[in-house]
Amino acid sequence: MMTEKDMVNDYLNSLKSSLTGYASAISESSNPELRKTFQQMRDADEERQQRLAQYATQKGYYQPAAQAQQNQIQQVYSQLQGGSQQQQGQQQGMQGGQSMRM
Numbered sequence: 001m002m003t004e005k006d007m008v009n010d011y012l013n014s015l016k017s018s019l020t021g022y023a024s025a026i027s028e029s030s031n032p033e034l035r036k037t038f039q040q041m042r043d044a045d046e047e048r049q050q051r052l053a054q055y056a057t058q059k060g061y062y063q064p065a066a067q068a069q070q071n072q073i074q075q076v077y078s079q080l081q082g083g084s085q086q087q088q089g090q091q092q093g094m095q096g097g098q099s100m101r102m
Helices: 004-028 032-059 070-101
Strands: none
Touching (some): 004 032
């Protein structure tokens, strides 16, 4: 027999999986109405997941990680910005190389 904790964790995992599926469906959908429907379904599951995660935390079924310090957040942000700038530079270099070949 499953305990309440098992059921909550199972449902959280199912919601996580469905959110991943919605992301794929949304990005691949060319029909605007279907895309909007997937977005609404995703939004509803995100709300459901948040409420269930809060419930799990209150019951002690889930222990969230400690919040990051501001300097840690800034470090990750800087690293991501550097990668983004590097990617943009590579794209510009590729575009410049392409125009030289023409």
